[in-house]
Amino acid sequence: MIEFTGVYFDGKTSRAYAVSVVFDGRTLHIRGVEGDYPALDIPLEDCTITPPLGNTMRSIQLPGGAQCQTSDTAAVSALERLTGQNRGMGFVHRLENRWKTAVGALAGLVLCVWVFVTYGIPFLAEKIAYSVPPELAEQMSRQAIEMLDRRFLKPSELDPGKTEKLQEEFQHLHSEIDPDSDYRLEFRKSPYIGPNAFALPSGLIIMTDELVDLADSNRELLAILAHETAHVKKRHGLRSIIQNSGVFLLVSALAGDITSITSTAASLPTLLARSGYSRKFETEADTVAALYMIRKGWGTGPFQAILLRITRDMADYPGESLLSSHPLTNQRVQHLRDIEASMPSGEAAE
Amino acid sequence: MTHFVCLNCGFSASEKDLDGIATCPECNVDLQPERPRRKDDSHTATITAPLGSQRCKPVFTGSAGEFFRIWIVNTFLTILTLGLYAPWAKVRERRFFYQHTVMDGQPFDYTAHPVALLRGYLIVGGGILLYYLAEAYNPLYSLMVFGIFSLVLPFLIYKSLRFFARHSVYRNIPFHFRGTLGESYKTYLLYPMLIPFTFGLIIPYWAFQRKKYFFGNIGFGTTANIFQGSAREFYKLYGLVVVLLVVIIFFSIPILMSFATMIPAPEAGIFNAGMIFFILSIYFTTLVVSTFVQQYIYAWTTNYCLGHSELGNIRFQSTLKAKQLFWIRITNILAIIFSVGLLIPWAKVRRTRYIIDNLTVIAGQGLDEFTAGVRPDESAYGDVATDFFDIDIGL
Numbered sequence: 001m002i003e004f005t006g007v008y009f010d011g012k013t014s015r016a017y018a019v020s021v022v023f024d025g026r027t028l029h030i031r032g033v034e035g036d037y038p039a040l041d042i043p044l045e046d047c048t049i050t051p052p053l054g055n056t057m058r059s060i061q062l063p064g065g066a067q068c069q070t071s072d073t074a075a076v077s078a079l080e081r082l083t084g085q086n087r088g089m090g091f092v093h094r095l096e097n098r099w100k101t102a103v104g105a106l107a108g109l110v111l112c113v114w115v116f117v118t119y120g121i122p123f124l125a126e127k128i129a130y131s132v133p134p135e136l137a138e139q140m141s142r143q144a145i146e147m148l149d150r151r152f153l154k155p156s157e158l159d160p161g162k163t164e165k166l167q168e169e170f171q172h173l174h175s176e177i178d179p180d181s182d183y184r185l186e187f188r189k190s191p192y193i194g195p196n197a198f199a200l201p202s203g204l205i206i207m208t209d210e211l212v213d214l215a216d217s218n219r220e221l222l223a224i225l226a227h228e229t230a231h232v233k234k235r236h237g238l239r240s241i242i243q244n245s246g247v248f249l250l251v252s253a254l255a256g257d258i259t260s261i262t263s264t265a266a267s268l269p270t271l272l273a274r275s276g277y278s279r280k281f282e283t284e285a286d287t288v289a290a291l292y293m294i295r296k297g298w299g300t301g302p303f304q305a306i307l308l309r310i311t312r313d314m315a316d317y318p319g320e321s322l323l324s325s326h327p328l329t330n331q332r333v334q335h336l337r338d339i340e341a342s343m344p345s346g347e348a349a350e
Numbered sequence: 351m352t353h354f355v356c357l358n359c360g361f362s363a364s365e366k367d368l369d370g371i372a373t374c375p376e377c378n379v380d381l382q383p384e385r386p387r388r389k390d391d392s393h394t395a396t397i398t399a400p401l402g403s404q405r406c407k408p409v410f411t412g413s414a415g416e417f418f419r420i421w422i423v424n425t426f427l428t429i430l431t432l433g434l435y436a437p438w439a440k441v442r443e444r445r446f447f448y449q450h451t452v453m454d455g456q457p458f459d460y461t462a463h464p465v466a467l468l469r470g471y472l473i474v475g476g477g478i479l480l481y482y483l484a485e486a487y488n489p490l491y492s493l494m495v496f497g498i499f500s501l502v503l504p505f506l507i508y509k510s511l512r513f514f515a516r517h518s519v520y521r522n523i524p525f526h527f528r529g530t531l532g533e534s535y536k537t538y539l540l541y542p543m544l545i546p547f548t549f550g551l552i553i554p555y556w557a558f559q560r561k562k563y564f565f566g567n568i569g570f571g572t573t574a575n576i577f578q579g580s581a582r583e584f585y586k587l588y589g590l591v592v593v594l595l596v597v598i599i600f601f602s603i604p605i606l607m608s609f610a611t612m613i614p615a616p617e618a619g620i621f622n623a624g625m626i627f628f629i630l631s632i633y634f635t636t637l638v639v640s641t642f643v644q645q646y647i648y649a650w651t652t653n654y655c656l657g658h659s660e661l662g663n664i665r666f667q668s669t670l671k672a673k674q675l676f677w678i679r680i681t682n683i684l685a686i687i688f689s690v691g692l693l694i695p696w697a698k699v700r701r702t703r704y705i706i707d708n709l710t711v712i713a714g715q716g717l718d719e720f721t722a723g724v725r726p727d728e729s730a731y732g733d734v735a736t737d738f739f740d741i742d743i744g745l
Contacts, residue, residue: 007456009522014571014720016456016521050459053442054416056449057457067522069456092442095423102419105426106692112429139488245482254425254691 001025002078006070008038021068023079028060030068038066049080051089054096116250117273125242129235134202137238141202148206149188156187158209163187166218170225174203177226177292178233185225187212195310199228201237214309223289223303230288236281240274247273279327286332290339300336307332404713410706412450414696420446421695437467447698448518451706454717461524462517500539508534515568523720528574529567537563554588555581557651565655571720573662579655587650591643598639606632641679646672656709663714670708678704 002023007016008030018033028047030040040062048061058076060068070076080086095101167185174183183203190196195211205228207221215221231237290300311329326332424439441464448458477499485492508531515527541556558581565577609628649670656666682697 011522012721013718014521014523015718053445053449054412054420056446059459065522089438092423092427092438096420099419102422105423109422109426109429112426116429143489250429254429 002075004070004072004075005033006068006072008032009067009069010038011065011067019068021070028068030062040066044079044083047079047083049076049083049085051086052077052080052093113250113254117247121243121246121250122239122277125239125246126235128242129238132201132235132238137201141200141204144200145204145206152192153188153190153206155189156209157189158187158212163212166212166221169218169222173222173225173292174229177229177288181232183229183232197224197228199231199237201232201235203232205229205232211310215306217302219293219298219302220306223293223300223306226289226292227285227303230285231281233288234281234284236285240277240281243277244274282326282332283335286335287339290336294340294343300340304333304336404716406454406711406713406717408451408453408706408709408711410450410699410703411452412446412699412702414699417446417699418692418695433471434468437464437471440464440467447702453520453711454713456521456717459519460517461519462513466513504534504538505531507538511564511567520570521717521720523571526569526571527567528569529563533563533567554584557588558584561651561655565659570661573720576660577655577658578660579658583654587647587654591647594646595639595643602635602639606635638680641683642672642676645675645679648672649675652705662720664717665712665714667710667712668708669710670705674704675701 003021005018005020008019009016017038019030019038020033022029022031023044026043028040028042028044030038030042032038042062046063050059050061052058052073055073057069057071058073059070060076060079062068077090080090095105170183170185174181181203183205185205185207187207187209189209191210193208195208195214197205197207197211199205205225207224211224212221286303289303293300293303307329327335420442424435424442427435428439441460441462444460444462448460451458481492481495481499484495508529511527511529515525518525537556537559541552541559544552545556558579561579561584562577565575565579568575606628609631649672653668653670656668659666678701682693682701685693686697
């Protein structure tokens with residue numbers, strides 16, 4: 001026998017009737033407290049119990065659109081158990097109702113996000129990047145270079161004779177590192193970005209005149225080209241675009257509709273994850289370049305030299321932080337030395 | 351000349367046109383004389399309640415701790431199920447806010463079924479994916495997708511409002527939305543398209559029309575809300591906002607310029623302390639000013655629209671203050687940033703409580719006399735879409 005008091009709404013008008021409800025094991029007997037209305041006997045199996053939520057009132061939907069509401073949550077929970085309704089939401093409700101499980105959910109959430117960001121998203125991004133048709137990569141790269149040419153890059157002023165040898169050596173380089181793809185090396189002058197080189201997904205590598213002028217030898221430039229070729233081979237460009245959208249989606253999903261107010265707050269974790277991914281790709285490309293240089297018998301010396309020279313000229317650049325896209329130059333140089341040191345001696349001849 | 355209106359469908363006609371007919375030609379209900387427009391149209395107008403009426407203040411009974419637990423558990427389940435649980439989470443969150451809004455001893459309820467939302471999520475999610483793919487392939491295509499989206503948006507808003515109203519329930523009687531699809535296209539496609547041709551002068555009128563579409567078409571049970579707002583007041587509001595902005599910009603430019611002198615010569619590179627300070631000060635000024643303007647418009651519009659609504663014999667009074675809302679929003683943003691998002695539930699509960707606390711409902715003859723209408727089922731695509739794109743439809 002379960003008894004409780006509540007309010008009855010017939011679903012036709014907004015009038016509230018105070019009622020007492022008695023459940024005899026089969027049927028709910030609903031009786032008006034002040035008068036004869038309502039007087040209903042309804043089998044429990046015809047009732048739908050609304051899922052529990054926090055400490056709010058419970059309601060029972062009766063056949064024909066009527067409803068019974070009560071703050072006696074214990075009584076309704078007992079009825080709910082008898083009907084077997086809301087098993088799933090009842091479980092969620094039990095999780096929500098205790099601080100212990102809520103804190104557990106928080107820990108689980110942090111763990112899930114960590115796993116997604118470190119393993120899930122990079123894994124998916126890699127799968128997607130390798131299935132992108134070459135035409136799409138070509139199209140994206142063409143648009144990117146058109147934009148860059150309009151805004152930041154000027155035609156190269158280098159003497160073609162000076163770069164002819166480099167082009168030739170680059171042919172050997174990319175056919176050794178990545179024989180299956182097409183590559184092109186072009187030069188641009190850019191006072192904006194200074195000594196630098198970058199690769200587009202289509203295999204187009206752009207090197208600035210400033211970088212060529214800074215280099216002491218073609219070997220130094222080949223080290224940079226090996227690094228860029230590795231970016232293209234491993235599809236780092238596409239992967240980082242996909243990963244960044246993935247993180248953005250994840251952050252938006254977590255922050256929900258709050259995103260619009262605190263877009264700054266939401267963009268910070270995105271930026272952090274983005275630079276984390278980017279540094280990982282840089283290290284990977286450095287490794288490929290270092291192994292190539294060592295295999296050629298040149299050692300990583302030229303690579304270290306050009307890296308140090310590039311950063312020396314950008315002393316004011318404060319990007320060497322958590323948010324930086326490239327690892328610290330010192331770390332990169334150390335990484336190159338470590339690779340060389342781990343090689344059997346003899347192969348690492350300078 | 352007295353005007354008569356139908357409280358059911360909003361039909362209105364002058365005494366002369368009616369020529370002795372006393373019932374509405376649409377719904378056959380008795381017509382009521384329209385109340386003369388109040389002289390004081392300002393949004394803080396105190397409403398003189400008719401004799402025998404009861405003032406009742408809705409209260410928000412939810413606590414931040416309770417909502418935190420609901421929010422964290424549901425967010426966790428959403429992530430764990432790769433988003434499939436999202437509609438259930440959404441419904442639980444809505445139900446929390448509805449069921450804790452208690453008026454005259456009775457809570458509101460949100461009755462949408464998560465499965466209806468899930469269908470919508472999948473369809474809308476497909477649309478978004480298409481947009482991103484198109485953008486990656488060629489920005490021109492994404493422009494096309496955006497064009498299609500603008501064409502579909504009024505339909506989604508229309509659907510969304512119907513769905514939202516149908517599933518908002520009080521005392522076991524659902525609300526309804528009787529706006530037409532045509533009106534939605536006029537409001538959400540035609541007027542925005544006219545903005546460039548009218549040099550933006552249509553913007554206040556557009557804002558008025560959006561509110562009118564909602565407040566003029568919403569209803570409870572068989573009772574339709576009557577919205578008596580006028581576009582003139584919206585022009586006054588936006589005029590004031592423009593003046594306010596001009597004054598703020600006038601005073602802040604010299605200050606920002608003095609900061610700009612701290613920027614060293616360009617040879618020092620783009621990244622230096624002076625430059626960063628300058629950019630940050632511009633950023634924060636913009637954030638503070640735009641937040642204030644947003645909250646000012648929100649407070650005024652909510653107060654005005656509720657103050658000029660009549661639901662049967664029920665009147666509303668909303669006394670939101672822009673200064674308070676601004677303070678709540680700014681401190682909420684800071685709290686959310688410094689708690690890495692953990693205070694999101696606290697921020698939502700706090701803002702909701704302030705808004706509900708400032709609402710008074712004046713019921714002519716109590717809240718017992720509303721009757722239910724027919725209950726058509728509504729699909730949920732629209733509901734999700736507007737949610738996803740975060741469109742303010744002024745709820």
